[in-house]
Amino acid sequence: VRPLNAQEQAAWRAFARAILVVPRILDNELLESHGLDTSMYAVLMNLSEAPERSLRMGELANAVALSVSGLTRVVERLGRQGLVERIKCETDARGQLAHLTDAGFARLEAAYPDHLDGVRRCVMDHLDTLDLTAFAEAVGKIGLGEIPARARRGAIGGLV
Amino acid sequence: VRPLNAQEQAAWRAFARAILVVPRILDNELLESHGLDTSMYAVLMNLSEAPERSLRMGELANAVALSVSGLTRVVERLGRQGLVERIKCETDARGQLAHLTDAGFARLEAAYPDHLDGVRRCVMDHLDTLDLTAFAEAVGKIGLGEIPARARRGAIGGLV
DNA sequence: AAAGATTGAGTTGTCAATCTTA
DNA sequence: TAAGATTGACAACTCAATCTTT
Numbered sequence: 001v002r003p004l005n006a007q008e009q010a011a012w013r014a015f016a017r018a019i020l021v022v023p024r025i026l027d028n029e030l031l032e033s034h035g036l037d038t039s040m041y042a043v044l045m046n047l048s049e050a051p052e053r054s055l056r057m058g059e060l061a062n063a064v065a066l067s068v069s070g071l072t073r074v075v076e077r078l079g080r081q082g083l084v085e086r087i088k089c090e091t092d093a094r095g096q097l098a099h100l101t102d103a104g105f106a107r108l109e110a111a112y113p114d115h116l117d118g119v120r121r122c123v124m125d126h127l128d129t130l131d132l133t134a135f136a137e138a139v140g141k142i143g144l145g146e147i148p149a150r151a152r153r154g155a156i157g158g159l160v
Numbered sequence: 161v162r163p164l165n166a167q168e169q170a171a172w173r174a175f176a177r178a179i180l181v182v183p184r185i186l187d188n189e190l191l192e193s194h195g196l197d198t199s200m201y202a203v204l205m206n207l208s209e210a211p212e213r214s215l216r217m218g219e220l221a222n223a224v225a226l227s228v229s230g231l232t233r234v235v236e237r238l239g240r241q242g243l244v245e246r247i248k249c250e251t252d253a254r255g256q257l258a259h260l261t262d263a264g265f266a267r268l269e270a271a272y273p274d275h276l277d278g279v280r281r282c283v284m285d286h287l288d289t290l291d292l293t294a295f296a297e298a299v300g301k302i303g304l305g306e307i308p309a310r311a312r313r314g315a316i317g318g319l320v
Numbered sequence: 321a322a323a324g325a326t327t328g329a330g331t332t333g334t335c336a337a338t339c340t341t342a
Numbered sequence: 343t344a345a346g347a348t349t350g351a352c353a354a355c356t357c358a359a360t361c362t363t364t
Binding site for chain 1: 170174175273286299
Binding site for chain 1: 323
């Protein structure tokens with residue numbers, strides 16, 4: 001396998017570092033200013049956009065890229081804060097619906113502007129020299145296909 | 161704060177997904193084919209490039225973006241596999257040197273080509289339509305400054 | 321038996337407290 | 343008393359096993 005040339009090296013190093021740093025910054029901001037980690041935020045977000053503000057556990061887990069059991073735990077945490085409640089599914093007694101409460105919606109509304117701001121400051125503002133359409137098209141190809149489960153844990157950029 | 165327009169949305173969504181997916185794929189590959197998670201790989205990597213293949217715990221922790229105690233645990237794991245050994249620092253008896261063993265170097269040599277291949281397949285191959293220099297320059301600005309500590313845990317892309 | 325979800329056990333990380341040497 | 347590193351307690355995930363309905 002041919003090693004990366006200088007130009008490729010530079011691109012990969014920059015990307016790897018971004019991969020490492022961006023989630024940490026956004027996570028920290030959300031946590032400090034609104035007491036939400038990114039999993040919680042993603043759950044609230046997805047529920048807010050769903051019909052009835054409700055989603056089956058399995059669907060929701062898929063939407064936020066967590067294992068089903070992982071989601072159970074996130075919803076439990078959100079439940080303790082009164083942001084989400086569990087409702088038995090009418091049509092299938094095996095199922096549970098996660099439902100966004102008014103308090104949960106309010107919390108999301110409060111967090112959204114700050115998060116948006118973070119995304120702009122931390123990411124988008126730095127990309128203003130690029131052709132965003134080309135960027136989106138190319139980078140979009142990276143995420144194609146299934147989202148693999150978290151290895152078991154994982155972090156760090158992954159240097160070469 | 162002004163919401164993202166359609167073009168910005170597309171760019172951010174693509175980027176957020178990449179941030180989520182890339183570490184998982186690379187981590188999984190490394191783990192399955194060589195029994196190394198990304199933290200371990202980063203430690204071996206950094207030691208292999210250091211003089212004497214040794215680094216103080218504090219420096220190494222900084223290099224791989226882990227807390228010092230987190231690094232202690234990674235080195236412990238690597239030590240159990242005989243890939244890294246701890247050596248008392250000659251010049252400062254408070255310190256410890258992490259030293260890459262021959263077995264550790266061999267393991268890294270075995271893993272490197274596969275990892276490189278993963279980086280190409282998973283990332284670089286998709287960026288061939290872009291101007292890599294401009295990409296590196298823009299994305300490089302994202303990671304500037306200190307690397308924040310992991311929030312406490314965290315994951316997920318961070319949707320908007 | 322299989323699908324939906326929760327629970328139990330284990331892993332990897334964090335921060336705060338501790339131990340040792342400077 | 344401060345700096346370098348480890349240890350203890352805890353958090354958030356994972357997979358495997360379980361419980362409940364279909």
